[in-house]
Amino acid sequence: MYSFKNDYAEGAHPNILQKLLETNLVQQDGYGEDNYSREAKQLLKQKMDNPQAAIYFVSGGTQTNLIVISALLRPHEAVISAKTGHIYANETGAVEAVGHRVITVGAENGKLTPTDIQQVLQEYSLRPHVVKPRMVYISNSTEIGTIYKKSELEQLSAYCRSKDLYLFMDGARLGHALTAKSNDLSLSDITRYTDVFYIGGTKNGALLGEAVVFNNTLLATDFDYMLKQKGALLAKGRLLGIQFLTLFEGDLYFALAKHANEMAIKIADAMEAQGYSFLTAPTTNQIFPILPKRVMEKLAQKYAFYIWKPIDEDRFAVRLITSWATDENKVNEFINSLKE
Amino acid sequence: MYSFKNDYAEGAHPNILQKLLETNLVQQDGYGEDNYSREAKQLLKQKMDNPQAAIYFVSGGTQTNLIVISALLRPHEAVISAKTGHIYANETGAVEAVGHRVITVGAENGKLTPTDIQQVLQEYSLRPHVVKPRMVYISNSTEIGTIYKKSELEQLSAYCRSKDLYLFMDGARLGHALTAKSNDLSLSDITRYTDVFYIGGTKNGALLGEAVVFNNTLLATDFDYMLKQKGALLAKGRLLGIQFLTLFEGDLYFALAKHANEMAIKIADAMEAQGYSFLTAPTTNQIFPILPKRVMEKLAQKYAFYIWKPIDEDRFAVRLITSWATDENKVNEFINSLKE
Amino acid sequence: MYSFKNDYAEGAHPNILQKLLETNLVQQDGYGEDNYSREAKQLLKQKMDNPQAAIYFVSGGTQTNLIVISALLRPHEAVISAKTGHIYANETGAVEAVGHRVITVGAENGKLTPTDIQQVLQEYSLRPHVVKPRMVYISNSTEIGTIYKKSELEQLSAYCRSKDLYLFMDGARLGHALTAKSNDLSLSDITRYTDVFYIGGTKNGALLGEAVVFNNTLLATDFDYMLKQKGALLAKGRLLGIQFLTLFEGDLYFALAKHANEMAIKIADAMEAQGYSFLTAPTTNQIFPILPKRVMEKLAQKYAFYIWKPIDEDRFAVRLITSWATDENKVNEFINSLKE
Amino acid sequence: MYSFKNDYAEGAHPNILQKLLETNLVQQDGYGEDNYSREAKQLLKQKMDNPQAAIYFVSGGTQTNLIVISALLRPHEAVISAKTGHIYANETGAVEAVGHRVITVGAENGKLTPTDIQQVLQEYSLRPHVVKPRMVYISNSTEIGTIYKKSELEQLSAYCRSKDLYLFMDGARLGHALTAKSNDLSLSDITRYTDVFYIGGTKNGALLGEAVVFNNTLLATDFDYMLKQKGALLAKGRLLGIQFLTLFEGDLYFALAKHANEMAIKIADAMEAQGYSFLTAPTTNQIFPILPKRVMEKLAQKYAFYIWKPIDEDRFAVRLITSWATDENKVNEFINSLKE
Structure with a gap:
């Protein structure tokens, strides 16, 4: 059984484990004050071409989302998200638990537009009987594999600024977004267009870890x-610093994401050649092919994946995810199985 | 200018002010331990035929909703509401501010059914990545003037019990629901079908005050x-006790609500006679006629009311609310204006 | 049995009930947008000589405290209070429930000094492992009847400003403080020395109601x-507006507090004449005489009061509170009982 | 410069890194559903002789504390802690941020007794104006290096049960407590005497990770x-499972703690031989010698440690911490430096 269920089924890229071994007994200060974390932050600032950024390492995505939102919003303020957004669909009410409503927009492709936001602002205008929308949360790539084009992000960013809304990008799969074939955004663009975003490690080769970047450094006050x-400040903060240092030495982070994308697209191409269609156009490492029940069941005997939703009586959309660790041989075998 | 904007434009029923005057200098214990509150609770238990109930007086609806929900739910649990529900549409995220998601259902008539709840349970099944629905919040009458029939409430109640969901009824306008022509529910029915509900005073003749009733008294532990x-325990709790004592001596509470309903239906009947239709069938003291822009604007010169939403280029749904204090002469004048 | 247990045993000053009656059927907008509230705010600004202040009416003290603190502090910030402070000793963790630590100082006389605050800042210096003290909460008069002198408030205020700490005064009994014999503070001084404070109505003649005043109006943003x-915005906000309008027309508010103080001091003087001492020097309407057990028990047969704490085997400190409604005849009777 | 500042200055025990390497590419389910976590839980249950326990792995101590407390307490309930307790002194108000007061007791040796708890219950008896104490939080070893004797824990446990208080033990340094020379408690005792506790990995050889154990499994409902x-459910939960599996295969966990203790006691013995005294009797891996300023400054040139507090004009209490990784050669060098 080979798994295409997610991008966190394996451990870490070997370079990371190697670096952990090498540095293991070097004494370091705790709570993120270690040299590795410091160096990793410097390196990231260079890569983003944003020397002023304030960077923090956090263990995981839910934690990052709840802390950033809790840090930025006052009690009566709310965050706008696509209905597919991770903060709404997958985080057990973490944002509500720190006191804020997540206002949802039924964005079909998982992406938000200025028009979406404008409608929310109108719906939430009867002050003070409604919450005050104050932040826009987007994911890139989204939870359904799509990505933002530069012009889309630029427009959304301009709209948010005109309405005094913070723009926060969840980059749990930012590597996959930025290495997609159709991508035209750079890390540096993202620092310009968002107030705060993060670079996901967990789903791209790290054991755990996300790097939160405040471009608007005022917002980082007391973070x-x-x-x-x-509970997000690890005593052995070195564990996060070492991983980001390794991932961003050279181009490893992007190379890993590119591999994941290529494996997904290879599968998608084979499926398309077989005449299957997709819920959303295959772009990054998450693809959502629509398969006949019979085909799905056959594949499920040898491969693990997630059944997304039924389409009609005979067909299902499924989700296949590849990762930095996906074995091309297994991909080839899968494609062969598909052809049978 | 006469207002049909809401049912809290005037002060209190004169009997209440009279009773406040009479009792003014009698010394009483504070924080709800006064004799008037005690008597009022006894009286309510009799009227509900529920001697075991645990009753508390609270200042207003938002406060009641947030406290009941906060008292009953654990941090990962959520409440289900119609999208028009007061806790979702009008309370500035009060429920989220105490940590809980409000899961909404787009119920067109403002009422929830077992099918609605079932769909929510299915959507929220991927434990532990989603909140756990644990309470169903309904309003009677609803925020758009509709009411629950006995069979509807019975079925909803049975379904909630089968799924271990608390059923909580917001009765800010319970008097209006129970005195509607088509109503077949009694106070006593409501104590049987709900776990907790409240009897609204503010919108039916009191200066302020809602009486929260726990039928499931275990849920009242430490309330x-x-x-x-x-911040809901008034030092001079007598103010709430005296009001409920007055409203429930004899049948005043229901008489007041009945008057409000009759005034609304009188207007509705006149409108129907003029050929106007309604967003929801006029039932209680809130009616939502659809008027041509010209008519609406003409009426707005002499009467205050709320524009609910545009229907098409020429027509608007408006909201008219009557109350215990609505002057029948003004209603007649309004109807005459309408005929012109 | 006559009660000296608290200053909220009776209803409201008759002028208030009279005004409620007179205005009862005048239609008004809800949620604090009524004309009475507007006028009352204007009147208060004049009395305080602070035309820029932002004023809001709230039902009670606990509610006011929790909302002001929740509005002003970020999640990691804390408020400093005397251990006797109402937010620490009497509000069921209301401040913690909105997420903030109350850091206490064991101030014996119930008052805080710059030295107290300095010690707290030092104790809480190990950033980021401790909360960040950001607000100083004081009460005037305090929960044990003492008051701030002008020079004390001035120094505390200057210290707070030098350390970027908000100064918040709980004025549940502000009337009693400002009419104490030894008082040298004016309402206008308080607007200069504090960032936000409130003028208590509940304990000085109103049915309920506190007027929150933001001198630093930036802090009132989105309040x-x-x-x-x-849940603090009453639908019939008029109830609060009418009461403050009545209390501050002429000098009623201060006259009522002065009466309360005089009654307390009359008792205190009689006790002193009998040779009894006090926990804190009698200053306002709360006095804490130390009585032999036998005397205490004898008085308790005819008068209700609160046993504060045992002093030694034979003596107890008790708390006697007088109010705007305290009957001087009863005070005289009490003094006679004492002499026996 | 060699550090005795804390027990998290190095990475992980080499066996852990080795096991991470070996298992790195084995695909596993996410979010704690991996085989390693499952096996580790089985192993822990055996070692504790408590097959019914419910066990969860969490990244760190603050996170564990806030989640356990948030899961167990209702909004009006509070937790009692020594003033030195980690939840009060070192966690930036994490417990208050989830809504609960931490009631402190000035326990000089860092330990709580039934008498302490009884006094708190008395202080917090004026229902409903005060929070309701519902949980007792203790640390073993404590933040100042002391440990609970079996009889002490037994009595505290019995008292808590008699008062319906949960007993929660923070075991961030449980290994060090259980391997102290004077210890007479076993893991199995702890499962009997506490409702919930945790076994700390971070400070005893893991990269990160604490194992929360619910003995009272009802309390684990929906944890x-x-x-x-x-935000505590790691996508790659294997990282925690693998570490606890390694630490509890054989006796590694206890061997590591024992080494840390021995190194600390070796230093303490040498200091005692030099005539220095201690704030608390050296027992585990944290010692608090009182040193003349001159000696302290001299040592500080070559060794890093924490200045705890000034004792008098000439002397300071300092904190020295050893760990599983402390090099005995460095300890010897330190002792030599001390002798000079």
């Missing part, structure tokens, strides 16, 4: 307190 | 602490 | 949302 | 939701 309060 | 913590 | 979210 | 909501 260290917030991390500690929410 | 006094919750009231105090959320 | 209306906060009120609504926490 | 998986709580973990996810607070």
Whole structure:
């Protein structure tokens, strides 16, 4: 049984484990004050061409989302998200648990537009009887594999600024977005268009870890307190620093994401050649082919994947995810199985 | 200018003010331990035929909703509401502010059914990545003037019990529901079908005040602490006790609501006679006629009301609300204006 | 049995009930947008000589405290209070329930000094492992009847400003403080020395109601949302407006407090004449005489009061509170009982 | 410069890194559903002789504390802690941020007794104006290096049960407690005497990770939701499972703690031989010698440690911490430096 269920089925890229071994007994200060974390932050700033950024390492995506939102919003303020957004669909009410409504938009492709936001602002205008929308949360790539084009992000960013809304990008799969074939965004663009975003490690080769980047550094005020309060400040912060240092030495981070994308697209191409269609156009490492029940069941005997939803009586949309660790041989075998 | 904007434009029923005057200098214990509150609770239990109920007086609806929900739910649990529900549409995220998601259902008539709830349970099944629906919140009458029939409430109640969901009824306008012509529910039925509900005073003749009733008294455990913590325990709790005592001596509470309903239906009948239709069938003291722009604007010169939403280029749905204090002469004048 | 247990045993000053009667059927907008509230705010600004202040009416003290603190502090920030402070000793963790630590100082006389605050800042310096003290909460008069002198408030205020700490005064009994014999503070001084404070109505003649005053109006940003979210925005806001309008027409508010103080001091003087001592020097309407057990028990047969704490085997400190409604005849009777 | 500042200055025990390498490419389910986590839980249950326990892995101590407390307490309930307790002194108000007061007791040796708890219950008896104490939080070893004797824990446990208080033990340094010379408690005792406790990995050889054990399994109901909501459910939960599996295969966990203790006691013995005294009797891997300023400054040139507090004009209490990784050669060098 080979799994295409997610991009966190394996451990870490070997370079990371190697670096952990090498540095293991070097004494370091705790709570993110270690040299590796410091170096990793410097390196990231260079790669983003944003020397002023304030960077923090956090263990995982849900934690990052809840802390950033909790740090930025006042009690009566709310965040706008696509209905597929991770903060709405997959985080057990983490944002509500820190006191804020997640206002949803039924964006079919998982992406938000200025028009979406405008409609929310109109719906939420009867002050003070409604919450005050104050932040826009987007994911890139989205939870359904799509990506933002530069012009889309630029427009959304301009609209948010005109309405005094923070723009926050969940980059749990940012590597996959930025290495997609149709991508025209750079890390540096993202620092310009968003107020805060993060670079996901967990789903791209790290054991755990996300790097939160505040481009609007005023918003980072006292963020260290917030991390500690929410239980996100690891005593051995070195574990996060070492991983990001490794991932961003050379081009490893992007190479890993590119591999994941290529494996997904290879499968998608084979499926398309067989005449199958997709829920959303295959772009990154998550693809959503629509398969006849019989084909799906056959594949499920040898491969693990997630059944997304029924399409009609005979067909199902499924989700296949590839990762930095996906074995091309297994991909080839899968394609062969498909052809049978 | 005469207002049909809401049912809280005037002060209190004169009997209440009279009783406040009479009792003014009698010394009483504070924080709800006064004799008037005690008597009022006894009286309510008799009227509901529910001697075991645990009753508490609270200042207003938003406060009641947030305290009840906060008292009953654990941090990962959520409440289901119609999209028009007061807790979702009008309370500035009060429920989220105490940590819980409000899961909405787009119920067109403002009412929830077992099928609605079932769909939510299915959507929220991927434990532990989603919140756990644990309570169903309904309003009677609803925010758009509709009411629950006995069979509807019975079925919803049975379904909730089968799924271990609390059923909580917001009765800010319970008097209006129970005195509607088509109503077949009694106070006593409501104590049987719901776990907790409240009897609204503010919108039916009191200066302020809602009476929260726990039929499932286990759920009332430590509710006094919750009231105090959320700032709801008035030092002069007598103010609430005296009002409910007055409203439920004899049949005043229901007489007031009946008057409000009759005034609304009188207007609705006149409108129907003029050929106008309604967003929802006029039932209680809130009616939502659809008027041509010209008519609406003409009426707006002499009467205040709320524009609900545009229907098409020429027509608008408006909301008219009557109350215990609505002057029948003004209603007649309004009807005459309408005929012109 | 006559009660000296608290200052909320009776209803409201008759002028208030009279005004409620007179205005009862005048239609008004809801949620604090009524004319009475507007006028009352204007009147208060004049009395305080602070035309720029932002004023809001709230039902009670606990509610006011939790909303102001929740509105002003970020999640990692804390408020400093005397251990006797109402937010620490009497509000069921209302402040913690909105997420903030109350850091206490064991101030014996119930008052805080710059030295107290300095010690707290030092204790809480190990950033980011501790909360960040950001607000100083004081009460005037305090929960044990003492008051701030002008020079004390001035120094505390200057210290707070030098350390970027908000100064918040709980004025549940502000009337009693400002009419104490030894008082040298004016309402206008308080607007200069504090960032936000409130003028208590509940304990000085109103049925309920506190007037929150933001001198630092930036801090009032979006406070209306906060009120609504926490359930503090009464539908019939007129009830609060009418009361403050009545209390501040002429000098009623201060006359009522002065009466309360005089009654307390009359008792205190009689006790002192009998040779009894006090926990804190009698200053306002709360006095804490130390009585032999036998005397205490004898008085308790005819008068209700609160046993504060045992002093030694034979003596107890008790708390006697007088109010705007305290009957001087009863005070005289009490003094006679004492002499026996 | 060699550091005695804390027990998390190095990475992980080499066996852990080795096991991470070996298992790195084995595909596993995410979010704690991996085989390693499952096996580790089985192993722990055996070692504790508690087959019914419910066990969860969490990244760190602050996170564990806030989630356990948030999961167990209702909004008006509070937790009692020593003033030195980690939840009060070192976690940036994490417990208050989830809504609960931490009631402190000034326990000089860092330990709580039934008498302490009884006094708190008395202080917090004026229902409903005060929070309701519902949980007792203790640390073993404590934040100042002391440990609970079996009889102490037994009495505290019995008292808590008699008062319906949960007993929660923070075991961030449980290994060090259980391997102290004077210890007479076993893991199995702890499962009997506490409702919930945790076994700390971070400070005893893991990269990160604490194992929360519910002995009272009813209290674990829905704990998986709580973990996810607070951002504690790692996508690659294997990282925690693998570490606990390694630490509890054989006796590694206890061997590591024993080494840390021995190194600390070796230093303490040498200091005692030099005539220095201690704040608390050296027992585990944290010692608090009182040193003359001159000696302290001299040592500080070559060794890093924490200055705890000034004792008098000339002397300071310092904190020295050893760990599983402490090099005995460095300890010897330190002792030599001390002798000079």
